[in-house]
Amino acid sequence: DSGVTQTPKHLITATGQRVTLRCSPRSGDLSVYWYQQSLDQGLQFLIQYYNGEERAKGNILERFSAQQFPDLHSELNLSSLELGDSALYFCASSLRLGGNEQFFGPGTRLTVL
Amino acid sequence: GDSVTQMEGPVTLSEEACLTINCTYTATGYPSLFWYVQYPGEGLQLLLKATKADDKGSNKGFEATYRKETTSFHLEKGSVQVSDSAVYFCALTANSGYSTLTFGKGTMLLVSP
Numbered sequence: 123d124s125g126v127t128q129t130p131k132h133l134i135t136a137t138g139q140r141v142t143l144r145c146s147p148r149s150g151d152l153s154v155y156w157y158q159q160s161l162d163q164g165l166q167f168l169i170q171y172y173n174g175e176e177r178a179k180g181n182i183l184e185r186f187s188a189q190q191f192p193d194l195h196s197e198l199n200l201s202s203l204e205l206g207d208s209a210l211y212f213c214a215s216s217l218r219l220g221g222n223e224q225f226f227g228p229g230t231r232l233t234v235l
Numbered sequence: 236g237d238s239v240t241q242m243e244g245p246v247t248l249s250e251e252a253c254l255t256i257n258c259t260y261t262a263t264g265y266p267s268l269f270w271y272v273q274y275p276g277e278g279l280q281l282l283l284k285a286t287k288a289d290d291k292g293s294n295k296g297f298e299a300t301y302r303k304e305t306t307s308f309h310l311e312k313g314s315v316q317v318s319d320s321a322v323y324f325c326a327l328t329a330n331s332g333y334s335t336l337t338f339g340k341g342t343m344l345l346v347s348p
Contacts, residue, residue, distance in 0.1 A: 212278060
C-alpha cells in the first residue's frame with residue numbers, strides 16, 4: 123500500500139459526459155501528479171501540482187483540467203468524453219517538487235461507451 | 236524531448252532463469268533513472284533507481300546500472316520466480332527541479348513454474 127488513494131476504482135460513462143477523479147496523496151506529500159495509461163499511448167504524464175499550484179503540464183487535452191485543494195487532495199476533471207479517453211488514470215505523490223520518488227495510487231479505470 | 240525505449244514483450248521465462256530487460260534513454264543533461272513494476276490490477280511500485288552515472292540500483296534481487304556512455308539502464312535478475320510476473324517500466328526524470336516521469340512502453344514478464 124503506497125498511501126495514495128484514488129476514487130472511484132472503476133467508472134463507466136457515455137461519450138459527451140463529464141467525470142471527476144479524486145486523489146489523496148500520502149500524508150505529508152505536497153506534490154501530486156496525474157498520469158494516463160492507455161494501450162496505444164502507454165503511460166503519459168498529464169499534469170503536476172505542488173502545494174496547490176500548477177507546476178508542470180504534459181500531454182493534457184484542453185477538455186481535461188485538474189486542481190489541488192488546500193488539504194492537498196487533487197481532482198482531475200474530464201469533460202466531453204470520447205471513446206479514446208478510456209484508460210487507466212493514475213495519481214502519484216511525492217514529498218517535494220523535484221528529484222523525489224513518486225508513490226502511485228491504484229488507479230481509476232475509466233471506460234467511455 | 237526526453238524518451239525511453241524498452242524491449243518489447245512479453246518475455247517468457249521458466250522459474251530460476253536469468254532475466255535481462257533492455258532500456259535505453261535519450262535526455263539532455265543528467266537524468267535520474269528508475270525501474271517501476273506493475274503487478275496485475277495494481278498501481279506502479281518503484282523497484283529501483285539510480286541518480287548518477289555508474290550508480291547501481293538494486294532491490295529484491297533485481298539490479299540495474301546507470302551507463303552514461305551507452306545511455307542504458309538494463310534490468311537484470313539472476314533467478315526469476317513466478318511471483319516476478321508483472322509489467323516492468325523503465326523511466327527517467329530530468330534533474331531540472333520538476334520530477335515528472337517519462338516512461339518506456341513497458342515490458343511484460345511471464346514466469347512459468
